[in-house]
Amino acid sequence: MFETPITVVGTIVTNPERRWVGDQELFKFRVASNSRRRTAEGTWEPGNSLYATVNCWGRLVTGVGAGLGKGDAVIVVGNVYTSEYEDxxxxxxxxxxxxxxxxxxxxxxxxxxIEKRRHPEPAADAAPAEGEVSAEGHDRADDDPDDAIDADPSELDDEAIPLSA
Known part of the structure; x- marks a missing residue:
C-alpha cells in the first residue's frame, strides 16, 4: 500500500552482488541515471545524476544475474523507497x-x-493436466503465446494468418 512506482533508465555502476537473505536469493547492484542538457552554444553539458541501489528478488534473480553486469545500459521498473541506517x-x-x-x-x-526461459516438457507417459494440449509439438497452455513467432510455418494450423496480411 502507498508504494511509489519508478522507472529509471541508466547504467549499472557496480559489480552486481548475488547473495542469500534468509531463505531468499537477492541480486543487488547500483544504477546511475545521468542527464545532459544543451547549452546556448549548442554543446552538451552534464546535468543532474541519480544513484539508486536496485534489489532483485524471486524469479528476477535468474534473468538479471545471467544477463547483466557492470557497465550495462538498463531500464529498471519497480517501487522506490528510502533505506535508513547508521554508518x-x-x-x-x-x-x-x-x-x-x-x-x-x-x-x-x-x-x-533474447533467450526465452523454457518450461520443461512433461513426461511422455504423463496424462496432460487440465488446460494443457497433448498434441505433439504444440505448446502447453502456460507457455508464452508469442512462441508461435518462432515456429516453423509448416507446423502452424491451416487457419493461421500470414504476417503480411
Missing part, C-alpha cells in the same frame, strides 16, 4: 533503493539477444 561513525544516513519488478537492457544504447 560506522554513528551518523544517521539514508539511501534510495528500488525493489525491482522488471529489469532489462536499454535497447536504445545496446544490442541484446
Amino acid at each position: 560506522r561513525d554513528g551518523n544517521r544516513r539514508s539511501s534510495l533503493e528500488i525493489r525491482a519488478t522488471s529489469v532489462g537492457p536499454d535497447l536504445a544504447r545496446t544490442i541484446a539477444r
Whole structure:
C-alpha cells in the first residue's frame, strides 16, 4: 500500500552482488541515471545524476544475474523507497533503493539477444493436466503465446494468418 512506482533508465555502476537473505536469493547492484542538457552554444553539458541501489528478488534473480553486469545500459521498473541506517561513525544516513519488478537492457544504447526461459516438457507417459494440449509439438497452455513467432510455418494450423496480411 502507498508504494511509489519508478522507472529509471541508466547504467549499472557496480559489480552486481548475488547473495542469500534468509531463505531468499537477492541480486543487488547500483544504477546511475545521468542527464545532459544543451547549452546556448549548442554543446552538451552534464546535468543532474541519480544513484539508486536496485534489489532483485524471486524469479528476477535468474534473468538479471545471467544477463547483466557492470557497465550495462538498463531500464529498471519497480517501487522506490528510502533505506535508513547508521554508518560506522554513528551518523544517521539514508539511501534510495528500488525493489525491482522488471529489469532489462536499454535497447536504445545496446544490442541484446533474447533467450526465452523454457518450461520443461512433461513426461511422455504423463496424462496432460487440465488446460494443457497433448498434441505433439504444440505448446502447453502456460507457455508464452508469442512462441508461435518462432515456429516453423509448416507446423502452424491451416487457419493461421500470414504476417503480411
